[in-house]
Amino acid sequence: MKIRHLRNATTLLTLGEHRLLVDPMLARPGALPGFKFFGGGRRPNPLVALPPDTFALLEDATGVLVTHEHPDHLDLAGLRWIQKRGLPVWASRVDAPNLKKKGLDVHELGDGALGMAVEIIPARHGRGLLSWLMGPVSGYYLAHPGEPSVYLTSDAVLTDAVLEAVERLQPDVIIAPAGAANMGVGGDILFSVDELVTLVRRAPGWVVLNHLEALDHCPTTRDGLRERMKAEGLLAKVHIPEDGEELHFERPDMLPHPRPNAGTIKGPGFQKWVTARFTGT
Template sequence: MKIRHLRNATTLLTLGEHRLLVDPMLSEQGAFPGFKLFGGGRRPNPLVALPPGTFALLEGVTGVLVTHEHPDHLDSAGRRWIREHGLPVWARRVDAPNLRKKGLDVHELEDGALGMAVEFIPSRHGRGLLSWLLGSVSGYYLAHPDEPSVYLTSDAVLTDEVLEAVERLQPDVIIAPAGAANMGLGGDILFSVDELVTLVRRAPGRVVLNHLEALDHCPTTRDGLRERMKAEGLLAKVHIPEDGEELHFERPDTLPHPRPKARASKGPGLQKWVSARLTGT
């Protein structure tokens, strides 16, 4: 398995014969308004450009995986690029109708898709009313028979459901957002650094931390995160890639991957309608 971190949550994930572009935010630096609404520090996003050579790397992509529709995970430039290349988009049932309206070839990402075990794992993008307003978000467990298993938490705070999935599925690699995003009202909407420490301690394998230094409402820095993980004795389990960096992982054993459990996948409803208008998606 190869994980090439591009920027924020945008990742090239190579699993067997698949080369998946995850959560493509492909806009130029400063292309859309800041997300920090209160408390100062608002700046146009993204804060940084894509790494040089990104679009040449993307020519080998075989499909796109979208965890949710927020603009830092799928922006207008990302949608345009997907349409131009005629690529299939793998997403949840709740997002599929809206994505199809935008001209994308959408397929539901469910168990057996892409020739691998798949489970979607509900996440909370914050807490309380703000979490509801930001909409339904899910992570994904992907287990290709010839590759390490991976759990993409998507945008999340630490919940019992996330920890239960880690314990039950024993993912070889976890990819988690580490920016501790906060819009200035309603608290953190991503894992706090303390929550990341708990997640890394509970992880059976390696943890790749992304969603850093690319958006105005994400205050956590790579250097600060490394120092905290070092102080906790966890740095050896953690990867904090620079933009453009590629990581390689091998299967630690030949035992069968844990099987996902079946979950009822819901279509869009009131929450999707509200969150789409709030986030401009």
């Protein structure tokens, strides 16, 4: 498995024969509005450019995986790039109908999709009313038969559902957002640094931390995060990649991956309808 971190949550994930572009935010610096609405520090996003070779690397993409529709995970530039390339887009049952309306070749992600074991894991993008307004979000567990398993938590705070999935599925690699995003009201809408410490402690393997130093409402820095993980004795389990850096992971053994729960994934409902308008998606 290869993880090419591009910027924020945008990643080129290689699993077997698949090269999946995850959460494409492809805008030029400053093309999106600021997300820090209160407390000062609001600036146009993204704060940094994509690595210079990004679009050459994306020529190898065989599909797109969207964890949710917020503009820092699928922006207009990303949408237009997908439309131009005509690539298949994989998304949850909640997001698939809205993505189809945008003219994309959308496929619902579920167990057996892409020729691998898949589980959709509920997540909470914040707490309280703000979490509800941020909309329904899910993480993805992907277990290709010849590759390490990976759990993309998507944008989330630490919940019992996340920790239960880690314990039950024993993912070889977890990819988690680490920016501690906060819009200035309502508290953090991503894992706090304390929550990341708990997640890394509970993780059976590597944890890759992204969603850093690219958006105005994400105050956590790579250096600060490394220092905290070092102080907790956890740095050896963590990767905090620079933009453009590629990570390689080998499967630790050939034992069967844990099987995902079948579960019943609800389709889009009233919350999705409301939050699609609240977030501009």
